[in-house]
Amino acid sequence: MRTTPARAALRGRHRTPVVFGPTAAVGFLHELVGHALEGDNFAMTSDYVTALRKPGAVPELLTLHDDATLADGYGSYAIDDEGVEGRTTVLVANGEIGSPLTSVRAAQRHGYTPTGNGRRRDYRELPLPRASNTVVPPGTEDPAALAEASREGLLHVGCLGAGMINLATGEFSFAALNCTYLTPDGHRVPVRDVSLFGDALDTLRRAEAVGSDFGGDSITCGKQGQMIGIGLFSPSMRYSALDWSAA
Structure with missing residues (x-):
């Protein structure tokens, strides 16, 4: 199949605005912020976690909850795996870091408020501080307006794939799936093998x-x-610039 100039130009490394569709947006924040706010990780004195805890590290427009009480949520439960009642925990409120997620052990060891997030795969494992349902409440921006291209173009991410964040340094790399690049002149080009x-x-x-x-x-x-x-x-979210590559 013949490769068009638009497709060829997408290979390699880029920095453009990026829009994450619903659920992809919160999946990204779950990795960057949610894991850092698990009680055992939050107690670390790594450069990244320490910096994340400082005022102003997270922009005011971001609010993030953990909610075990959602009806039909995949991570919902009445009580966690240690018998503690499930509840809603504010992780980030208008940019301010809230309570870390805790198991009984993490709460007692570090002096945190119990949140009912002690979860394990089965009875043979130790309960760990884990998320239930990670939620970003809707904002006020028109989703169509978020997807307007800039002079650098724009990448739309439909789904976040496998990857990791180094909680010591804050460096991350994730695969992005169902991606479309919007050129500065408005053309939509499917993009494969995208890494953020x-x-x-x-x-x-x-x-x-x-x-x-x-x-x-x-x-x-x-x-x-x-x-x-x-x-x-979550709703859709837009970032002014992210680094990404395409094969």
Whole structure:
């Protein structure tokens, strides 16, 4: 098949505005912020977690909840795996860091408020501080307006794939799926083999708009070899610039 100039130009490394669709947006924040706010990770004195805890590290437009009480949420439960009642925990409120997620052990060890987030794969494993359903409430921006291209173009991400964040440094790399590049003149070009990468703190500061739409999804999330189910719920979100590459 003949390769068009537009497709060929997308190969390699780029920095453009990026819009995450519903659920992809919260999946990204779950990785960059949610894991850092698990009680055992939050107690670390790494450069990234320490910097994340400082005022102003997260922009005011970001609010993030963990909610075990959602009806039909994949990660919902009445009580966690230690018998503690499930509840809603504010992780970030208008840019201000809230309570870390805790198991009984993490709460007692570090003096945190119990949140009912002690979860494990099965009875043979140790309960760990884990998310239930990660939620970003809808904003006020028109989703169509978020997707307007700039002079650098724009990448739309439909789904976040596998990857990782280094909680010591804040460096991350994630696969992005169902991606479309919007050229400066308005043409839409499907993009394959996309990787998002960069520094989490710098990336968070580039969050610039939260859409008024909303969507949900169910995924499995791993930690210390334990895979559990969690729910992801959010509107679309736009970042002014992210680094990405395409093969």
